[in-house]
Amino acid sequence: xxxxxxxxxxxxxxxxxxxxxxxxxxxxxxxxxxxxxxxxxxxxxxxxxxxxxxxxxxxxxxxxxxxxxxxxxxxxxxxxxxxxxxxxxxxxxxxxxxxxxxxxxxxxxxxx
Amino acid sequence: xxxxxxxxxxxxxxxxxxxxxxxxxxxxxxxxxxxxxxxxxxxxxxxxxxxxxxxxxxxxxxxxxxxxxxxxxxxxxxxxxxxxxxxxxxxxxxxxxxxxxxxxxxxxxxxxxxxxxxxxxxxxxxxxxxxxxxxxxxxxxxxxxxxxxxxxxxxxxxxxxxxxxxxxxxxxxxxxxxxxxxxxxxxxxxxxxxxxxxxxxxxxxxxxxxxxxxxxxxxxxxxxxxxxxxxxxxxxxxxxxxxxxxxxxxxxxxxxxxxxxxxxxxxxxxxxxxxxxxxxxxxxxxxxxxxxxxxxxxxxxxxxxxxxxxxxxxxxxxxxxxxxxxxxxxxxxxxxxxxxxxxxxxxxxxxxxxxxxxxxxxxxxxxxxxxxxxxxxxxxxxxxxxxxxxxxxxxxxxxxxxxxxxxxxxxxxxxxxxxxxxxxxxxxxxxxxxxxxxxxxxxxxxxxxxxxxxxxxxxxxxxxxxxxxxxxxxxxxxxxxxxxxxxxxxxxxxxxxxxxxxxxxxxxxxxxxxxxxxxxxxxxxxxxxxxxxxxxxxxxxxxxxxxxxxxxxxxxxxxxxxxxxxxxxxxxxxxxxxxxxxxxxxxxxxxxxxxxxxxx
Numbered sequence: 001x002x003x004x005x006x007x008x009x010x011x012x013x014x015x016x017x018x019x020x021x022x023x024x025x026x027x028x029x030x031x032x033x034x035x036x037x038x039x040x041x042x043x044x045x046x047x048x049x050x051x052x053x054x055x056x057x058x059x060x061x062x063x064x065x066x067x068x069x070x071x072x073x074x075x076x077x078x079x080x081x082x083x084x085x086x087x088x089x090x091x092x093x094x095x096x097x098x099x100x101x102x103x104x105x106x107x108x109x110x111x112x
Numbered sequence: 113x114x115x116x117x118x119x120x121x122x123x124x125x126x127x128x129x130x131x132x133x134x135x136x137x138x139x140x141x142x143x144x145x146x147x148x149x150x151x152x153x154x155x156x157x158x159x160x161x162x163x164x165x166x167x168x169x170x171x172x173x174x175x176x177x178x179x180x181x182x183x184x185x186x187x188x189x190x191x192x193x194x195x196x197x198x199x200x201x202x203x204x205x206x207x208x209x210x211x212x213x214x215x216x217x218x219x220x221x222x223x224x225x226x227x228x229x230x231x232x233x234x235x236x237x238x239x240x241x242x243x244x245x246x247x248x249x250x251x252x253x254x255x256x257x258x259x260x261x262x263x264x265x266x267x268x269x270x271x272x273x274x275x276x277x278x279x280x281x282x283x284x285x286x287x288x289x290x291x292x293x294x295x296x297x298x299x300x301x302x303x304x305x306x307x308x309x310x311x312x313x314x315x316x317x318x319x320x321x322x323x324x325x326x327x328x329x330x331x332x333x334x335x336x337x338x339x340x341x342x343x344x345x346x347x348x349x350x351x352x353x354x355x356x357x358x359x360x361x362x363x364x365x366x367x368x369x370x371x372x373x374x375x376x377x378x379x380x381x382x383x384x385x386x387x388x389x390x391x392x393x394x395x396x397x398x399x400x401x402x403x404x405x406x407x408x409x410x411x412x413x414x415x416x417x418x419x420x421x422x423x424x425x426x427x428x429x430x431x432x433x434x435x436x437x438x439x440x441x442x443x444x445x446x447x448x449x450x451x452x453x454x455x456x457x458x459x460x461x462x463x464x465x466x467x468x469x470x471x472x473x474x475x476x477x478x479x480x481x482x483x484x485x486x487x488x489x490x491x492x493x494x495x496x497x498x499x500x501x502x503x504x505x506x507x508x509x510x511x512x513x514x515x516x517x518x519x520x521x522x523x524x525x526x527x528x529x530x531x532x533x534x535x536x537x538x539x540x541x542x543x544x545x546x547x548x549x550x551x552x553x554x555x556x557x558x559x560x561x562x563x564x565x566x567x568x569x570x571x572x573x574x575x576x577x578x579x580x581x582x583x584x585x586x587x588x589x590x591x592x593x594x595x596x597x598x599x600x601x602x603x604x605x606x607x608x609x610x611x612x613x614x615x616x617x618x619x620x621x622x623x624x625x626x627x628x629x630x631x632x633x634x635x636x637x638x639x640x641x642x643x644x645x646x647x648x649x650x651x652x653x654x655x656x657x658x659x660x661x662x663x664x665x666x667x668x669x670x671x672x673x674x675x676x677x678x679x680x681x682x683x684x685x686x687x688x689x690x691x692x693x694x695x696x697x698x699x700x701x702x703x704x705x706x707x708x709x710x711x712x
Contacts, residue, residue: 027316034317044170045187055181055267060337 163306169299169325171262174276174289176337177370177550183276183290184265188237189258191246195226197255204249211245212238236281237263264290266382272340274376274395275333275495275548278385287393289333289548291496296552299327329554334370334547339363342683343373346676347656351377354661354672360396360527361676362655363684366535366644369544371493372652372684398498401524402638402659405622406461406604406669408520411533412469413454414591415481418583421472424590427451428465435464439511443467458595459603461619466518475509478517484582485533485543487525492545501525520622527640531655533582534642537592538616538650540585592616597647604670608643608678612692613685616650617643617677619669624660636660641673645681646693652684 145153174183191212205223209216212235219234226232234256238246243258264279277288285291285298302325305318343361351359356377363373376396380388394400416422430449436442445464449456457465470478482488488503502524509517516522528546536543582588596616599605605617620640626633639661644653656673663672 030316030318033319037317037319048170048184049186051181052184052186052265052267055184059268060180060341061268061271064341 161308163308165304165306167302167304167325168262168283169301169327171264171279171283171299172297172328172552172554173330174297175330175332176335176340177332177372178336179332180337181267182272182333182335182337184267185262186265187260188239188263189243190236190261191234191238191243191256191258193232193234193256194230194254195223195228195232196230197252207249208234208246211249212242237261264382268337269383270379270381271337271344272335272374273379273382274397275335275371275374276382277496278382287496288395289331289494292494293331293549296328296331299325301325327554328552331552332550334365334368334372334550335374336372336687338687339680339684340373340375342680342687343375346680347375347377350656350658350672350676354658354663356658356661358391358394358396358400358659360400360655360657361680362397362527362531363680364531364535364546364653364655366538366650366653369532369535369546370550371546371548373680374548395495395497396657396659397527398493398495399526400659401499401501401526402624402657403523403622404520404525404530404640405620405638406520407530407534407618407620407640407642408523408525409458409461409466409518410537410591410596410618411485412466412473412478412481412518413458413595414537414583414587415477415484416469416473417454417587417590419473419477419480421477422454422469424454424594427453428457428462428468430457430462430464433464435467437467437511437515438471439514441512441515443515455595455598458618459598461599461604463519467515470514470518473518475506475514475517478514479506479509482517482523484580485536486580487523487529487533491526491528491532493528494547494549498528499526501529520620527655527657530640530642530657531653534618534644534655535653536582537588537596538644538653539588541581541583541588543580543582545579592644592650593647596643600643600674604668605641605643605674607670608641608674608681610645610678610682610685612694613645613682613690614647614694615643615645615678615681616647617641617674619674621669639669639672641669641677643674643677643681645685646690648693651688651690652681654680654684656680 171185173181173185175181202220205220206216208214209219212219214235222232235242238258246256262283264283266273266276273288275288277286277290277292279285279290283298285294290297303323305320305323306314307316307318309315343363347359347361350356359377361373361375362371364371374395374397376394378389378392380392413422417424428451430445430452432450433445433448434442435444443464445460445462447460447462449460449462449464452460452462452465454465454469456462457469473481482503487501489500490498504522509522513522532543532546535546593616596618597614599619600608600615600617604619605615608615608617618641620638620642622638622640623632623634624636624638625631626636638657638659640655640657642653642655644650654677656677658672661672
């Protein structure tokens with residue numbers, strides 16, 4: 001009788017402990033998910049900030065000014081564009097433009 | 113002696129029954145709580161522990177046709193206080209003002225005004241540095257807070273400011289595509305459930321995917337940032353030289369109706385909205401109307417040919433500068449011309465020739481031409497505030513109109529209407545509503561939009577576009593390849609010529625209405641040039657409109673607007689890698705022509 005009662009009590013206590021452990025784990029998982037979502041939000045915002053910054057630094061207005069100050073100019077191709085074969089579906093386009101003077105970027109010279 | 117006979121037996125029995133009764137009461141109460149009051153109590157508990165907050169959707173980025181960022185969003189903190197809990201003194205307000213870069217007097221006045229209220233914005237959209245400074249202040253508990261808000265930023269600064277528009281401090285769209293495409297850009301806010309403990313601390317944040325905010329990642333415009341820059345810089349130079357009251361440039365792809373660039377002056381920087389003049393808010397491309405003058409003539413000729421009211425071989429006697437119409441009205445030309453064919457009428461921009469064409473077409477034919485090319489109604493471009501222009505009903509037209517309409521008077525158009533109509537000539541006769549929206553990127557497929565959605569295409573949305581037939585393709589081609597090409601080759605548009613490419617175009621110089629005299633002003637003009645290239649397969653059409661250029665010379669579209677349009681055309685064609693179509697040696701024989709000589 002005593003053993004049966006003790007076993008029942010121990011079983012109930014053990015089940016309760018397992019239940020509590022599972023609940024704690026569940027809660028921890030949910031907290032971790034919350035943290036991950038928060039981190040994701042922060043990263044998204046950081047990404048947006050960095051993208052904005054990079055786009056500001058590479059704004060076409062700034063680049064064109066830099067290029068023009070260094071005296072480079074767009075030059076038309078000297079040769080006539082190469083005529084593509086008839087079976088090529090791609091429309092005929094002029095070759096890429098090139099710069100009259102090389103861009104004098106000191107960082108490029110540093111590379112040796 | 114048995115236990116039942118024990119004197120304590122009844123006590124034990126009574127105690128046991130009492131315990132059972134007590135447990136019974138507890139059990140009944142539990143059943144009552146768990147069965148009958150369960151829902152209500154659960155609701156009460158939820159209300160006390162759970163808070164549902166709205167999560168704003170991040171407004172979609174706006175990018176150009178090549179993916180260059182035009183508008184982006186970042187989160188920023190806005191500071192609010194609860195003045196009731198804020199035991200303020202002058203030192204604290206001074207410290208707060210310093211931390212937030214506000215003026216001490218203004219802030220103390222506001223705090224005094226709000227002292228009996230429970231909420232006051234101190235400053236919206238603080239910088240990170242300001243947030244750190246504010247947090248370093250010793251605030252009373254529960255007296256302040258930050259609210260996260262999205263802030264729009266414009267990395268290209270002034271470029272395409274009138275197309276992009278802006279949002280106010282509360283994130284509400286106010287102009288440009290921000291307003292017209294707001295349902296695509298704004299997104300749908302989501303919900304987030306927060307669970308709090310007894311001390312009001314957040315212990316859990318529930319992110320359920322179905323409650324997440326919905327938004328598109330980016331809205332792509334048809335603008336090309338490089339072409340936009342060319343247009344803005346040329347317009348800036350024009351404004352410095354001629355100091356007009358307003359000016360606009362539109363660059364359009366005639367076959368698709370896609371806007372490649374739209375610049376308007378005066379302008380503003382969306383990153384700094386302090387001290388913006390009233391006129392700068394107006395998008396001159398869609399919100400002004402003017403009499404188009406000679407740039408309107410090709411439509412009348414094209415419709416006359418379509419209706420067989422004239423043929424390309426017809427000649428008109430231009431009476432050496434003065435002509436009296438059938439209704440008795442006298443028309444004058446700038447130059448003195450004799451017999452001119454249809455091409456020459458347009459090349460020399462003869463008002464007398466056009467008046468005779470008007471006499472042939474009569475008001476009904478002219479009205480049909482005007483409406484067929486889309487004048488008198490908005491073009492349908494996705495920009496807010498587009499005007500319809502001014503087109504009087506046919507019943508109000510008189511014999512005077514028969515002479516005025518063919519030379520671009522008695523009708524007022526927006527620059528957008530004019531370029532859309534010229535694009536119809538350049539693309540073989542299809543009038544296409546101009547468009548600025550190219551598509552949208554991202555997971556917004558659950559959003560309610562009026563756009564057709566295709567998951568297989570990276571451009572998820574394609575806006576509906578209206579196409580109307582105007583004139584036959586051969587007529588449209590003839591107008592472009594003959595008279596309009598000749599205008600640039602040897603006519604008033606000679607300054608729009610560019611090396612390597614054949615250009616077509618038409619100049620316009622329209623006198624403005626003078627409210628003082630009730631007639632046309634002798635000194636205020638709207639000069640314009642519309643042109644495109646290459647002639648055989650037009651890839652680009654450019655319109656330059658300059659309102660009241662400041663000059664004492666006789667102003668002409670060919671002198672002010674044509675060179676600007678030519679330079680924009682040249683750079684645009686090079687940028688789009690359109691192959692040159694003209695041999696420079698054959699072009700050299702036209703070099704003896706000079707605009708000033710031509711105009712004498």
